[in-house]
Amino acid sequence: MTETKEKIPRQGMPEQAPEERKTNFTEVPLGYSPETAMLEAQRCIQCKKPRCVAGCPVGIDIPGFIKAIEDGDFASSIKILKENNALPAVCGRVCPQEDQCEILCVIGVKEEPVAVGRLERFAADWEMAQKGSDLPEVAPPTGKKVAVVGAGPAGLTVAGDLIVKGHEVTVFEALHKPGGVLVYGIPEFRLPNEIVDYEINNLESLGVKVIPNVVVGRTFTIRELMEEEGFDTVFLGVGAGLPWFMGIPGENLNGVYSANEYLTRANLMRATRFPKYDTPIMRGKRVAVIGGGNVAMDAARTALRMGSESIVVYRRSRNEMPARIEEIHHAEEEGIEFHFLCNPTRILGDDEGSVKAMECIQMELGEPDDSGRRRPVPIKGSEFIMDVDVVIVSVGTGASPLLTQSTPGLELNKWGYVEVDEKTGATSLPGVYAGGDIVRGAATVILAMGDGRLASRAMNAYIMGEELETESEE
Secondary structure, three states, X not given: OHHHHHHOOOOOOOEOOHHHHOOOOOOOEOOOOHHHHHHHHOOOOOOOOOHHHHOOOOOXXXXXXXHHHHOOOHHHHHHHHXXXXXXXXXXXXXXXXXXXXXHHOHXXXXXXXXXXXXXXXXXXXXXXXXXXXXXXXXXXXXXXXXXXXXXXXXXXXXXXXXHOOOOEEEEEOOOXXXXXXXXXXXXXXXXXXXXXXXXXXXXXXXXXXXXXXXXXXXXXXXHHHHHOOOOOEEEXXXXXXXXXXXXXXXXXXXOEEEHHHHHHHHHOOOHHHOOOOOOOOOOOOEEEEEOOOHHHHHXXXXXXXXXXXXXXXXXXXXXXXXXXXHHHHHHHHOOOEEEOOEEEEEEEEOOOOEEXXXXXXXXXXXXXOOOOOEEEEEXXXXXEEEOOOEEEXXXXXXXXXXXHOOOOOOOEOOOOOEOOOOOOOEOOOOOXXXXXXXXXXXXXXXXXXXXXXXXXXXXXXXXXOOOOOOOOXX
16 A cells, blocks of 8 residues: 555646746645545555654644545545644645655655645635635633734734633734735735635634734833733734845945835735835836845745846855745746855945945855855955846844833843743743744744744643643644
């Protein structure tokens, strides 16, 4: 039986052709059909000790939901998924399964691993197509109040976990729409907004209150939430939204964006549909994106869809790029130009203070640095001028001080991220917990959700006066 399953090739997913998709913002992969999903599910050999589960930050029963798909029982499949994952349609699209669950798949030793992420997406999409979902049972009210600061993946996970425990849960979101990085940072061609809206609507159907346009740290402080508004516990899931720049001359010119601002304007504020939506964004002839991560790929592919020639400038080689292989592949297919071993040294402006070009220097790889990747070293005398009129900087983000500076006693590390107990997510303040990028720095959606799952269990124990039990999923 095992040999037969191993001989079934990994099933590809149909997607828009490059020439078609680079002119629109609709989703690139089109999803599995039921027949294809069931065939792919047959490849899973149902290990007695599944290593894939250990690689999942939220501990999904991966063999269980895949077996249900193989049997054609799609309702059971999504039910199993939702036992540990409040956002399966999101995770099936944007989580790096290739570095987490799939990399541990036994089938992957000899063949390509089982397509866990594609099957997760299939189950979630099947549920959405039924025009309704089975909501989990909510426990009787406990009288306890939970505040969640930030409606991103970590905060939404906490909200989903604690509402079913019978607690009153309120999510405060600084922007006008919940979703966090899921809506402002990830383009619709990777994660359609309707997917995020669907997941959030499910949480609201359970009783979660979502209040937008509230900047905790300004509108309320953490102390005020607990002492004046009566919340028994607070979760901080505000992300790491403070953009980093390179510190080179010319970064103050018109036409220089952080990737955060560029993608927020394009994704959340609909700048791609200006002037119907009154959020302008510069549509350059040649747009240079600095960086090699997923955010850089998102920015470059967005610029391309807005009619620009799109260029990625990365100081290491292709092999060192931290972006998902799939995202790099899609960008290359769409005709985005890559300049590897290349680093900007200054941005040049015209007489009106706008970008007209960028000076770069060629690099070579030296010895490995702390990240394990070979350190890029400038080659003297190799400077050259690149003609561009928009520059998007995507070299990382840090922790915004808005919340932390208004919260005395909240311990931070040397980078400004919140210090937490790694087993519970507890901060230095009693009753206050944190997770996601405000703790880790910029990371993945599923890791943020894992932090939320960890914290929600500890928060429940805290407000109910119970001892926190240790479970194997931790």
